[in-house]
Amino acid sequence: xxxxxEIKLLAYSLVFIFISSSANAQRCDTYEYHxxxxxxxxxxxxxxxxxxxxxxxxxxxxxxxxxxxxxxLYNNGTQNISDAQILxxxxxxxxxxxxxxxxxxxxxxxxAPLSAxxxxxxxxxxxxxxxxxxxxxxxxxxSEQSWTADDGMKYSAQGGDNxxxxxxxxxxxxxxxxxxSLGYSSLPGSQADRDGVxxxxxxxxxxxxxxxxxxxxxxxxxxIGHWLGLKHIWGDANCGDDGIADTPPxxxxxxxxxxxxxxxxxSINGSGDMFMNFMDLTDDACMHMFSKGQAVKMRSMFxxxxxxxxxxxxxxxxxxxxxxxxxxxxxxxxxxxxLFPNPAIKFINLESKNASDIxxxxxxxxxxxxxxxxxxxxxxxxxxxxxxxxxxxxxxLKIGEGKEIKTIRFVKE
Ligand SMILES: [Zn+2]
Numbered sequence: 001x002x003x004x005x006e007i008k009l010l011a012y013s014l015v016f017i018f019i020s021s022s023a024n025a026q027r028c029d030t031y032e033y034h035x036x037x038x039x040x041x042x043x044x045x046x047x048x049x050x051x052x053x054x055x056x057x058x059x060x061x062x063x064x065x066x067x068x069x070x071x072x073l074y075n076n077g078t079q080n081i082s083d084a085q086i087l088x089x090x091x092x093x094x095x096x097x098x099x100x101x102x103x104x105x106x107x108x109x110x111x112a113p114l115s116a117x118x119x120x121x122x123x124x125x126x127x128x129x130x131x132x133x134x135x136x137x138x139x140x141x142x143s144e145q146s147w148t149a150d151d152g153m154k155y156s157a158q159g160g161d162n163x164x165x166x167x168x169x170x171x172x173x174x175x176x177x178x179x180x181s182l183g184y185s186s187l188p189g190s191q192a193d194r195d196g197v198x199x200x201x202x203x204x205x206x207x208x209x210x211x212x213x214x215x216x217x218x219x220x221x222x223x224i225g226h227w228l229g230l231k232h233i234w235g236d237a238n239c240g241d242d243g244i245a246d247t248p249p250x251x252x253x254x255x256x257x258x259x260x261x262x263x264x265x266x267s268i269n270g271s272g273d274m275f276m277n278f279m280d281l282t283d284d285a286c287m288h289m290f291s292k293g294q295a296v297k298m299r300s301m302f303x304x305x306x307x308x309x310x311x312x313x314x315x316x317x318x319x320x321x322x323x324x325x326x327x328x329x330x331x332x333x334x335x336x337x338x339l340f341p342n343p344a345i346k347f348i349n350l351e352s353k354n355a356s357d358i359x360x361x362x363x364x365x366x367x368x369x370x371x372x373x374x375x376x377x378x379x380x381x382x383x384x385x386x387x388x389x390x391x392x393x394x395x396x397l398k399i400g401e402g403k404e405i406k407t408i409r410f411v412k413e
Contacts, residue, residue: 027219027255027281029149029184030226031236036150039189056312058302061404063098063360066170066308067125067317069134071161072201073142073153073175078209079201081174085208086137092206092217093224094121094377096278096290098362103288108260110271114246115288116295120228121360122170123317123379129164133319146178151194163193167310170227171196172220174204183219185226188307197223213257216284225279225290228298228308233279239266246293247274257286318355319381337399343411346388350399355381358399366396387412 058064068090074080095101099117107115124136142159144152153160153173163171173196177183183199203214231242234250241249251264254275263272274280276288290298301308337352352358358378363385365374373390378399387395390412397408 027180027182027214028222028226028232029181030187030223031232033149033184034187037186037190037194039187055304055309057304058299058312062119064120064299064302064311065314065317065356065360066120066122066311067168067314068122068136068170068172069125069128069164070137071153071171071173071175072137072139073144073147073160073173074139074201075142075145075176079176080139081201081204082208083137085205085210086174087205088207089205089217089220090122090124090379091377093220094360094379096218096221097121097224098360098377099289100362100377101288103285106286107276107288108271110261111274111276111289111291114274114291114293116290116292118290118295118298120298121377121379122224123355123359125164125169125316126319126355126381127316129169142175144175146176147198148178149181149184149198153198154194154196163196166192166195168314168316170224173198174201175199176201182214183223185223187226188229188301197227199223213283213285218278218284218287221278222281222287225294225298229301230279230290230294230297232281233274233277242279244291244293244297246291247277247279248272250274250280253281255281255283257283315355317359317381337406337408339397339408339410343413344387345413347384347386348397348410349382349384350378350397351382358383361399363397363399365390366398367393 070086072080097118097120099115104115125134126136128134138161140161144159147153152158153175154163156162160173175198177198177200181200182203183197185197186195197220199220202209202211203219204217206215206217232253233242233247234253235241239249239251248268248271249266250273251266254262254273258273258275261270261272262275263270267273274291275282276286278287278290279294280287300306302312303309336354337350337357340349342348350358350363358381361378363376363378364372366372374385392412395410395412397410399406
């Protein structure tokens with residue numbers, strides 16, 4: 001795919017100089033899409049099995065888990081991206097939403113204190129819409145060579161693949177989008193069968209078939225920001241407002257990799273644009289953060305009455321969810337994380353009966369001197385961690401954060 005992005009963008013910005021929103025169609029079609037398919041709130045009113053459970057609210061430090069289903073639609077072998085590529089996307093996505101992306105160190109000092117851990121994580125669904133086991137990845141051949149941003153890929157009857165219950169699953173369609181569009185998203189409250197995110201196959205993930213400079217998984221990070229109610233940081237208008245207090249007003253989108261500070265007549269101070277925000281349109285390697293205000297906004301979607309509240313009751317990443325449905329006593333389902341074997345030589349396994357106890361949690365392994373030797377996010381109910389590189393001795397595995405932290409001692413032989 002040819003990527004004369006800057007040239008095309010320049011042409012767009014000349015033609016639509018007072019309608020700056022049209023230019024963002026290059027990378028992200030969400031704004032244009034939303035004008036075509038306005039929110040009807042049907043999602044908020046629809047009923048499903050999950051909706052019959054009592055609604056609950058989020059709590060401040062809760063890590064919110066969003067089960068995803070990936071619909072890979074391919075017309076040739078290249079478009080049928082590998083599992084490894086899909087997993088690399090989930091990893092980078094989770095890093096970005098948990099502020100574990102290593103490039104946070106590139107945020108200019110003026111903006112670094114505003115960078116947030118949104119405490120939202122994404123896992124591949126383990127249970128399908130019919131209650132059967134699934135990998136969370138659907139692969140489907142399509143005779144369509146490319147798709148436009150009008151949702152054909154969301155319907156089996158049009159050569160695409162139907163959405164799974166959007167109250168429990170975030171549907172992500174990976175396919176070949178027409179032209180230079182890299183992705184788009186529905187907004188909270190949109191029609192249930194259109195609800196989800198569409199991403200161009202070769203900007204999905206951090207390893208595999210990828211096109212620079214969109215090769216660090218940030219297109220999905222950005223589109224899910226829309227799915228969780230965020231606007232573009234320039235508010236899709238000249239000196240527009242995104243409704244978030246801690247993101248400065250911005251004249252227009254940025255692309256490429258600007259140098260700090262990038263100031264315009266809209267800038268409120270010398271720091272200029274927050275162009276390293278995931279909701280701008282800069283290159284993947286140059287976007288590093290959500291702001292604290294954006295994190296609050298996204299998490300508000302999960303509050304009682306919020307468009308994504310039903311996800312707090314979604315247990316489809318939990319392979320034991322059938323059993324759990326019967327055991328609703330919260331005491332009976334209290335944390336039960338097990339580590340085995342212990343002592344261990346090459347690897348340890350971490351497992352929990354409850355996916356919510358373990359998925360999305362950060363695990364660190366410390367040696368007896370308190371040094372962190374391993375740190376990672378758990379993405380599945382059972383995770384194997386390699387320890388053969390560690391010297392023999394006693395180690396402490398810590399899982400969770402703050403008051404919720406749990407420590408397990410183990411021996412490496
Ligand atoms: Zn966008």
